[in-house]
Amino acid sequence: MSMLLEVSGVTVTFDGFRAINNLSINFAKTELRAIIGPNGAGKTTFMDIVTGKTKPDEGRVIWGDKNISLLGMSESQIAREGIGRKFQKPTVFEAQTVRQNLAMALKTPRGPFAVLMHKKTKTNAERIEAVAEQIGLTDSLTRVAGELSHGQKQWLEIGMLLAQEPRLMLVDEPAAGMTPEEREKTTDILKEAAKTRAVVVVEHDMEFVRRLDCKVTVLHEGAVLAEGSLDHVTSNQTVIDVYLGRAHA
Amino acid sequence: MRKTFISQNPSVLWFILALAIFTVVVTILSEVTGIGLISTSFVKTLGKTLCLCLVAIAMDVVWGYCGILSLGHFAFFGIGGYAVGMWLMYARTEGIVIESLAGQPLPPTPQEISDAIGNQIFGVVGSSEFPLIWGFADSLFLQLLMVILVPGLLALVFGWLAFRSRVTGVYLSILTQAMTLALALYLFQNDSGLRGNNGLSGLQNIPGYEDTSQAVISIVFFIASAIALAAGYIFFAWIVSGKMGSVVKGIRDNEARVRFLGYHVESYKLFIFTTTAVVAGIAGALYYPQAGIINPGEIAPIASIYLAVWVAIGGRGRLYGAAIGAAFVSLLSSWFTGGGAPNINLGFYVIQWTDWWLVLLGFSFVAVTLFFPKGIGGLFDLLVRKQQ
Numbered sequence: 010m011s012m013l014l015e016v017s018g019v020t021v022t023f024d025g026f027r028a029i030n031n032l033s034i035n036f037a038k039t040e041l042r043a044i045i046g047p048n049g050a051g052k053t054t055f056m057d058i059v060t061g062k063t064k065p066d067e068g069r070v071i072w073g074d075k076n077i078s079l080l081g082m083s084e085s086q087i088a089r090e091g092i093g094r095k096f097q098k099p100t101v102f103e104a105q106t107v108r109q110n111l112a113m114a115l116k117t118p119r120g121p122f123a124v125l126m127h128k129k130t131k132t133n134a135e136r137i138e139a140v141a142e143q144i145g146l147t148d149s150l151t152r153v154a155g156e157l158s159h160g161q162k163q164w165l166e167i168g169m170l171l172a173q174e175p176r177l178m179l180v181d182e183p184a185a186g187m188t189p190e191e192r193e194k195t196t197d198i199l200k201e202a203a204k205t206r207a208v209v210v211v212e213h214d215m216e217f218v219r220r221l222d223c224k225v226t227v228l229h230e231g232a233v234l235a236e237g238s239l240d241h242v243t244s245n246q247t248v249i250d251v252y253l254g255r256a257h258a
Numbered sequence: 259m260r261k262t263f264i265s266q267n268p269s270v271l272w273f274i275l276a277l278a279i280f281t282v283v284v285t286i287l288s289e290v291t292g293i294g295l296i297s298t299s300f301v302k303t304l305g306k307t308l309c310l311c312l313v314a315i316a317m318d319v320v321w322g323y324c325g326i327l328s329l330g331h332f333a334f335f336g337i338g339g340y341a342v343g344m345w346l347m348y349a350r351t352e353g354i355v356i357e358s359l360a361g362q363p364l365p366p367t368p369q370e371i372s373d374a375i376g377n378q379i380f381g382v383v384g385s386s387e388f389p390l391i392w393g394f395a396d397s398l399f400l401q402l403l404m405v406i407l408v409p410g411l412l413a414l415v416f417g418w419l420a421f422r423s424r425v426t427g428v429y430l431s432i433l434t435q436a437m438t439l440a441l442a443l444y445l446f447q448n449d450s451g452l453r454g455n456n457g458l459s460g461l462q463n464i465p466g467y468e469d470t471s472q473a474v475i476s477i478v479f480f481i482a483s484a485i486a487l488a489a490g491y492i493f494f495a496w497i498v499s500g501k502m503g504s505v506v507k508g509i510r511d512n513e514a515r516v517r518f519l520g521y522h523v524e525s526y527k528l529f530i531f532t533t534t535a536v537v538a539g540i541a542g543a544l545y546y547p548q549a550g551i552i553n554p555g556e557i558a559p560i561a562s563i564y565l566a567v568w569v570a571i572g573g574r575g576r577l578y579g580a581a582i583g584a585a586f587v588s589l590l591s592s593w594f595t596g597g598g599a600p601n602i603n604l605g606f607y608v609i610q611w612t613d614w615w616l617v618l619l620g621f622s623f624v625a626v627t628l629f630f631p632k633g634i635g636g637l638f639d640l641l642v643r644k645q646q
Binding site for chain 2: 060083086093094103112113121173
C-alpha cells in the first residue's frame, strides 16, 4: 500500500550538531501515530522539515499519491498540499474571535484576491459550527480567543487544524497543561480525526500516549530507535536505557 | 451587504459624518462665501492636514494592522507630489512662454517654445534640456497616472525584494529609511532632472485657471482632499474588515502561524504595502498643489518617522486614531513652530517653542508609548464602553 508521507535518509545539521541523523519514517493514509523521545531527539525538527520550515541537508520527503517532493516547497504551499500543524505552545490569534480564527483556517481559496472578495456563506458558517461542535467551543464562537482557557486554546488550535481539512495532521504536545478531563476529550478528538486522515502526535506524556492506543515511534538522537505498540517499545531495553531511564531519573 | 459593512464598522459612518460637517462648516466660513472667518491660507493648511490624515491611515494599515513598520511611506507621498507638480509646472510655464513669444513678428516654432520652457524650468540648475522623465509632463492624464503607477511600482519592486527575503521588524524599517533617504539624496542632485534642491514651485497656480482666485482654488482642493480622505477611509475600512482583515491582523500577530495555515504571507504583505503606497501617492498629489512647493527635503527620512509618530500618538490599529493623530500633531506642530504658542519666560531662561517643540513632541511620543499604547483613539473605546 502506498504511503501518504515517506521520509527517507534525512539529515539536518545545525552548527555541526546533527539534529536529525539519517531519519526514515513513513505514514499511512489513515493512521494515528505517536512520536516520543527525550528532549533533543529531533521531534520538533522532524515537524519543521515536513512543514517546510527547515531544509534538510540530505534525504527525501515524498508526499501523496503523485509522489511529489516537499523539499523546495514553501510553508504555505505545503500547508495547501494538506499538511496541518499544531504548535507546542498554543498559537491562536488572540486578538480575534474563535469564529474568525476558524474562518481563517477553513479550507477556502488562499489567494489575496479571493480573500479580499470573500463573502460569508451559509455553507462555510455551517462548516465552522461543525468544527466548533467537535472541539466543544460552540458557545464560545463570538468570544475573543485571548480570553479562552489554556485547554480551550489548545482545542481551538486543533479545531483550526480540522477546519483546514488536512490529509496529515502534525500535533505537537496537544495535552500539555491540560486537566485529566480535558485530556480525555483531546484523545477523543484526535482518534476521531485519525479515522479519515493521518494524525501524528508528538507527546512527552506516557499516560496520554497509552490512551491514544496507537503505533508508537521512538526517536533518539535524530533517528528512529524503535517502533511498535507502546508495550512493545517500552519493553525494549535500549528504549528503557536512553529514554525511560533518563525520564525517571 | 452594505448594512453589515456599516454595522461591523460603525466608525466609518461617524468619521464620514464628522468629515462632512467639518467640510461644510469650513467652506461656509471661508472667503469664498464672503464670510471670511477662515483665511485662505488657513483653508490651505486644513486641506493639507486632510491629505496628511489620508497618508496616516495608509500608514496605520501597513503598520497598525499588518505589522510592517515602514519608515518610508512619505517617499511615496512625495513622488505623488512630484508627479502632479511636473504637469503643473510644465503647463503653467508653457502658458507664460507662449504668451511672451506671441508678440514676435514671426510665430515661434514648436522647438523654440520647447527650448524656452526648458530654459524657464531648468535654468535654475544650469540646464535647458528636458530630461527623459519629463516626457509625459505635457499630459495631465499621464502625469496623474504616474501619481498611481510610480509609487505603486516602486513599492511593488521594493516590497517584493524585501518580503521575499523575509526581511522583517527593525531590519525592514531600516531598509525603508534607506529607500527614502536614497530617493531624497538623488533628487537633491541638480542633474536628477527634477531641479535639485529647488524642487518644483508655483504649484498653487493651476494652469487654465489663472483668473480664478486662490480663495476658490483653495476650497476646491480642500473639498477634493476631504473626498479623497473619505474614500480612502471607506476603502481601507473595507480591506481591514472581513477575512482580509483577519489574515492581515494574523500576519501582524503571528506571521509563521498564518504561513502554516496555507496563506502566502509575502503576497499579502506586498498587497498591503503597495496599496498603501498608492494611496500615499494620491495624498501627496493633493497636498503639494496646496503647499505650492515641493523639494527633496519633503521626503527626508525624518518625514516618514513623523508619520509613524502621528499614528502612534493617534492610536495604532484603528483608522480614525491615525487620522486624529495626524491632524492633531501636525496642526499643533504648525502652531508651535509657526510662532503661535507664546514663549515661556522662566526668568533665567526663555523657552522658545520653535526650538523646544521637538522636545515636547519627543516626550509626548515616549509618554504615549509607555502609558497610553492605544493613543488618542483609545479614548473612544472608553466612551463606547461607558455607553454599553
